Amino acid sequence: MSESDATNALSVRNVVKQFGSGPNAVTALNNVSVDIQSNEFFTLLGPSGCGKTTLLRLTAGFEQPTAGEIFLFGEEIEDLPPHERPVNTVFQHYALFPHMTVEENIGFGLRMQKWSGPEIRARVNETLALVKMEQFATRKPVQLSGGQQQRIALARALAPRPKVLLLDEPLSALDLKLRQAMRNELKTLQRETGITFIFVTHDQEEALTMSDRIAVMSAGLIQQIGAPLEIYERPINRFVADFIGDTNFIETRIDQVSGNRALCVAGGELQFETDVVDGHGIGDAVTLAVRPERITLQKTMLRSKDMPVIEEATYLGTDTSYEINIGDGVVVTVRDQNAEAGMGRFAAGENVKLTFSDGAARMLVD
Amino acid sequence: MNLPRSIAARRALGLAPALITVAIFMVLPMLILLVFSFLEADPYGGVEPRFSVEAYIQLLYEIDFDDALVFNPIYLGIIWRSIFLALVATVGCLILGFPVAYFITRQDPRMQNLMLYLITLPFWTNQLVRVYSWILILAKDGVIEQPLKAVGILDGSLGMMYSNGAIAIGLVYSYLPLMVLPIYASLEKLDFRLIEAAHDLYADRMKVMREIITPLAMPGIIAGCILVFVPSLGAFIAPDLLGGGKKLMLGSLIHLQFASSRNWPFGSAIAICLLMLVMVALMVQARSAAKRRAMEAGR
Ligand SMILES: Nc1ncnc2c1ncn2[C@@H]1O[C@H](COP(=O)(O)OP(=O)(O)OP(=O)(O)O)[C@@H](O)[C@H]1O
Ligand SMILES: [Mg+2]
Numbered sequence: 001m002s003e004s005d006a007t008n009a010l011s012v013r014n015v016v017k018q019f020g021s022g023p024n025a026v027t028a029l030n031n032v033s034v035d036i037q038s039n040e041f042f043t044l045l046g047p048s049g050c051g052k053t054t055l056l057r058l059t060a061g062f063e064q065p066t067a068g069e070i071f072l073f074g075e076e077i078e079d080l081p082p083h084e085r086p087v088n089t090v091f092q093h094y095a096l097f098p099h100m101t102v103e104e105n106i107g108f109g110l111r112m113q114k115w116s117g118p119e120i121r122a123r124v125n126e127t128l129a130l131v132k133m134e135q136f137a138t139r140k141p142v143q144l145s146g147g148q149q150q151r152i153a154l155a156r157a158l159a160p161r162p163k164v165l166l167l168d169e170p171l172s173a174l175d176l177k178l179r180q181a182m183r184n185e186l187k188t189l190q191r192e193t194g195i196t197f198i199f200v201t202h203d204q205e206e207a208l209t210m211s212d213r214i215a216v217m218s219a220g221l222i223q224q225i226g227a228p229l230e231i232y233e234r235p236i237n238r239f240v241a242d243f244i245g246d247t248n249f250i251e252t253r254i255d256q257v258s259g260n261r262a263l264c265v266a267g268g269e270l271q272f273e274t275d276v277v278d279g280h281g282i283g284d285a286v287t288l289a290v291r292p293e294r295i296t297l298q299k300t301m302l303r304s305k306d307m308p309v310i311e312e313a314t315y316l317g318t319d320t321s322y323e324i325n326i327g328d329g330v331v332v333t334v335r336d337q338n339a340e341a342g343m344g345r346f347a348a349g350e351n352v353k354l355t356f357s358d359g360a361a362r363m364l365v366d
Numbered sequence: 367m368n369l370p371r372s373i374a375a376r377r378a379l380g381l382a383p384a385l386i387t388v389a390i391f392m393v394l395p396m397l398i399l400l401v402f403s404f405l406e407a408d409p410y411g412g413v414e415p416r417f418s419v420e421a422y423i424q425l426l427y428e429i430d431f432d433d434a435l436v437f438n439p440i441y442l443g444i445i446w447r448s449i450f451l452a453l454v455a456t457v458g459c460l461i462l463g464f465p466v467a468y469f470i471t472r473q474d475p476r477m478q479n480l481m482l483y484l485i486t487l488p489f490w491t492n493q494l495v496r497v498y499s500w501i502l503i504l505a506k507d508g509v510i511e512q513p514l515k516a517v518g519i520l521d522g523s524l525g526m527m528y529s530n531g532a533i534a535i536g537l538v539y540s541y542l543p544l545m546v547l548p549i550y551a552s553l554e555k556l557d558f559r560l561i562e563a564a565h566d567l568y569a570d571r572m573k574v575m576r577e578i579i580t581p582l583a584m585p586g587i588i589a590g591c592i593l594v595f596v597p598s599l600g601a602f603i604a605p606d607l608l609g610g611g612k613k614l615m616l617g618s619l620i621h622l623q624f625a626s627s628r629n630w631p632f633g634s635a636i637a638i639c640l641l642m643l644v645m646v647a648l649m650v651q652a653r654s655a656a657k658r659r660a661m662e663a664g665r
Contacts, residue, residue, distance in 0.1 A: 062562055082565040095563035099581045108577070109567035160568065 008071070009164050009196040010036040010059060015068030017054050017220075028054040030220035031068070036164075036198060036213075038073075041190050043199045045207040046217030047243065052200040053092075055217075056166045059198065061085050073163065083112070088157035089166040092173075094149045096141040102128075102152050103137045109160040127155040130189065147178045158189070164196045171206065183210055204244050208232060216240045237365050241289040248332040250288040250361075257282055262363065264288060268306050268327025270354060272361035280363070287364045292321065292335040294360035297346065298353040307351040313344055320344030324352065396641070403634035411628040421635035441619070445639065448616040451530060451605075452598035455537035456545075459594045460587065462538065463545035467586075468579070470546075471553045482550065485543050497536050497607050504532050504608070528610035536604030541597060545590035552586030553579070584658070592651055596644050616640050 017029040028051045036042045044052045057063045058070060061082035070077055077085055088109065096105050103124050110120045128134045131151040141149055150170055157165055167186075171179045187210050190197045201207055207214050208228040215225045216239075224231060224240045235241035238249065254276070256263040262276040264286065272288055280286060300307070311331065312323040319335045320343070326332055334354070338344060346352060403421050405413040428438040470481045488496055503509040504526040514520035526532055556579065564574045580587075602617030611618070616636060623633030 060566055062565075081570075082562070083568045083570050087566075089563070089566045091559065091563060093559060095557070095559045097560060097563070097578065108564070108569075112564075112568040112573060112577075156567070 007038060008035045009038045009040065009073060010034075010198065011069075011071040011074075012055070012059075013069040013071070015055075015058065015070065016066045017051070017058060017063065018066045027220050029058075029065075032217075032220070032222055033068075034215055034222060034225060036196060038196055039194050041187065041197045041199065041210060041212045043201060043207045043211035043214045044217060045201055045204060045214050045243075047202055050217045051220045052202075052217060053168055056089065056168050056198065056200055059164070060087055060089050060166055086163040087166060088160060088162035088164075089168065090153050090157045090170045092168040092170065094141075094153040096149055096152060096156070098141055101138050101140055102133065102144070105141065105152060106156045106159050109156065113160060123159055127159045130158065130192075131155045131185075146173050147182070150174060150182070154186075154189075158193065158195070161193075162195065164198060167197060167199045169200050169202070171201070172203075179206075186210065208244070216243060218243070233359070234362060235289060235364070238287060238289070241362075241364060246292050246333065246335075248288075248290045248292060249364075250290060250330060250332065252286060252288060254280060254282050254284050254286055262286075264361075264363075266326065266328075267308070267330040267332075270308075270326050272356075273358065274361045274363045277363045277365055288361045289364055290332065290356070290361045292333045293319075294356055295332065295334045296355045297322070297324075297334055297336050298355060299345070300351055300353040303351055308354055310346050310348050310350050310352060313346060313348055315343055320346075322346060322352075324354070326354065399634045399637055403631055403638050405631050407629045407631050409628060411630065413630050418631070421629075421631035424632055425635060425639065441636075444614050444616060444619055445643075447530070447613065448599055448640075449643070451533055451537060451615060452595050452601075454530075454534045455541060455598040456591050456595045458534060458538040459542050459545035460591060463542055463590060464549055464583075464587070467546045467549035467553055470550055471556070478554075482547075485546050489543065493540060493603055494607075497540065497604050500532070500536055500539065500608060501527065504535070527608065528612055530609075530613055532608040533605050533613055533615070536608040537594075537598045537601055540601070540604055541594040544593040544597070548589035548593065549583055549586040552583045552589075556582050585655075588651055588655065592647065595647060599643060599647075600640055 012032055012034045015029055015032045016027070019026045019028055032051070032055065044055060046052055054063065058065055059072075061077070061080060061084075065078060072085065072087065097108065100108065106124045106127055107120045110123055115123070124137075125134070128137055131154055133148065133151050133155065136144060136148060136152075141152065144152065150173070154167075154170065170186075171182050174182060183206060186197075186199075199207075199210065208231075211228055213225060213227055214231050216223045216231060218239050224236050226234070231240065232244055235244060235247075241247045241249070250266045250272075252264045252266040252272075254262045255265050255271075257276055260276050262274055262280070264272045264274065266272060266288065272290070274288065277286070306327060308324050308326045310322050311325050314321040314323075315338075316335075317338075319337050322334045322336065322344075324332050324334055332354075336344060336346075402413055404417055404419065406416045406418045406420065408414050423435070425441050426437065427435040430436045466485075470478055470485075473481065501508070505511075506523045506525075506527065507515075508527075510526070511520060511524055514524075560578055560582070561574055564578045569577060599615075600617040600620075601615060602621045605613060605615040605618045606621075609615070609618075614622075616639075620633050620636050620640070623629045623636065627633075
């Protein structure tokens with residue numbers, strides 16, 4: 001039995017979760033291990049059905065792992081029922097108690113923990129102030145808007161001062177503006193309270209803006225764990241690169257290697273320099289990932305059918321997106337900021353010159 | 367044909383079939399009952415068309431040998447027993463019915479349908495036969511006593527038959543489905559995720575039951591209680607068969623007045639009393655429901 005470091009708020013060790021049995025068994029989690037530090041804003045990011053909710057439910061105690069261990073501050077918790085775990089959940093659907101007022105909802109956890117009347121009142125008021133909902137204290141949940149209900153769900157989960165707060169896509173029901181505002185509020189709340197947040201989302205922008213670290217999941221596996229910058233800049237495989245932001249995948253061969261740097265040629269004569277992935281050598285087929293905004297377009301006076309040519313321009317408001325044929329049938333997408341009003345700097349059919357910074361291209365593992 | 371123009375007139379026309387049905391099958395019989403209760407009895411059955419309040423006087427007083435009115439507690443006793451046994455039956459049905467309803471909601475949908483079908487199955491058999499079978503169970507040397515005697519735990523008889531207990535058992539048995547179904551209906555709508563949320567907030571099973579499940583099932587519980595209490599109050603099959611005619615309830619008393627005693631006005635007067643008891647029960651329920659709704663609206 002493995003030990004766990006007590007500075008980790010949550011340690012998940014080799015957890016497998018299967019639903020059902022026999023031929024129609026579903027493996028929701030397939031050997032997942034992750035350490036989440038105390039005071040961390042940790043995000044589980046992945047497409048629908050990848051097992052994010054399942055991991056939260058295992059942590060909260062609503063499900064039992066098929067195999068593996070879960071530690072909370074160094075203490076093994078698989079055998080604890082949900083009501084004995086110092087963990088609270090903000091449910092995706094809020095799950096506010098319809099027969100109780102806002103106050104009663106927030107005080108519920110405190111009452112169940114046998115806090116005294118005055119203590120409950122003080123803490124409820126404090127928490128209401130935290131989510132800026134003081135004037136709604138005596139309303140029933142049905143009398144609140146979606147965003148207001150969301151705050152009450154948050155307040156209810158925060159009130160008992162849990163050691164870890166689990167948030168299952170709490171913002172998904174809100175409109176864009178409210179969602180953006182709540183992002184900042186959540187982040188501030190997390191910093192102020194010092195509670196470990198485990199936040200589930202399938203919205204990459206949400207993940208990138210709020211998290212200290214992100215775990216990218218797919219098909220019951222954690223693909224990569226890292227800070228937002230690391231995940232975005234250095235995706236370790238095609239799935240992560242594809243899921244987070246837009247990416248050009250360029251199939252090519254290694255042309256030259258010097259030290260741990262490799263030179264690849266793609267399309268006509270476009271050269272990419274990247275770190276080489278262990279085990280690859282000259283002549284190996286590799287996939288390069290290049291972000292569309294890392295490629296810079298320059299006007300060129302030269303006209304030639306071997307030069308990159310713009311096939312399509314799409315106006316996006318802040319940017320214009322170009323589909324550029326770089327030769328040999330290889331097409332890359334490039335984003336160019338619209339510094340001036342208008343339809344973008346280039347038109348379809350124009351020749352352009354592509355340049356990119358050093359770290360623009362990245363060789364993928366798979 | 368001339369179509370009525372105003373919305374009110376059209377609405378009246380649309381409601382007419384319902385109103386006529388209610389008038390013929392509910393209002394009219396009750397009016398007849400009310401009128402009969404204020405007439406004189408014809409000793410051969412039926413009524414004499416002469417106004418009299420004797421039927422109501424008879425409820426509380428009897429006329430002794432000197433033609434003086436003397437207070438007679440017999441009928442009050444029967445009314446009291448009826449209320450008491452109906453309450454016992456209601457509580458009994460609630461205690462048995464709630465867990466059953468909860469258990470059914472926790473099954474998968476196919477199982478739920480099967481169980482609901484089984485719950486309603488007794489309704490398809492004659493009530494007389496069903497209650498009669500309890501005689502075989504409770505009787506002296508019946509299904510319960512015989513095995514006890516065989517193993518020597520019991521000698522003599524438990525005397526279960528012809529008691530208030532036997533009537534209560536019969537009533538609970540007869541009306542249990544009326545408790546299970548409305549409670550099932552409200553539990554079935556209950557969002558199971560609320561239960562998880564309560565567990566998450568440190569509530570154990572008992573507290574979840576008390577704080578979440580029971581309050582949210584309250585409309586069904588109240589409906590079930592009314593549905594059991596009201597017919598229990600007027601029941602006569604179970605009291606007759608299991609009470610052996612010794613422990614009369616209101617229903618049996620009324621039955622008696624129209625059948626063997628041939629005192630229709632008196633029977634009608636008791637029926638009116640029963641009706642008023644039921645109306646009091648319904649009004650209490652309506653008041654508490656209104657109060658709850660007002661509270662739920664956050665006032
Ligand atoms: N109780 C269950 N019984 C059977 N299969 C389940 C159960 N719960 C989840 N699953 C399956 O496990 C997999 C992971 O589900 P999970 O709810 O964790 O996904 P998710 O990442 O939260 O997705 P979403 O973003 O859509 O909420 C899915 O394939 C789902 O169908
Ligand atoms: Mg989910």
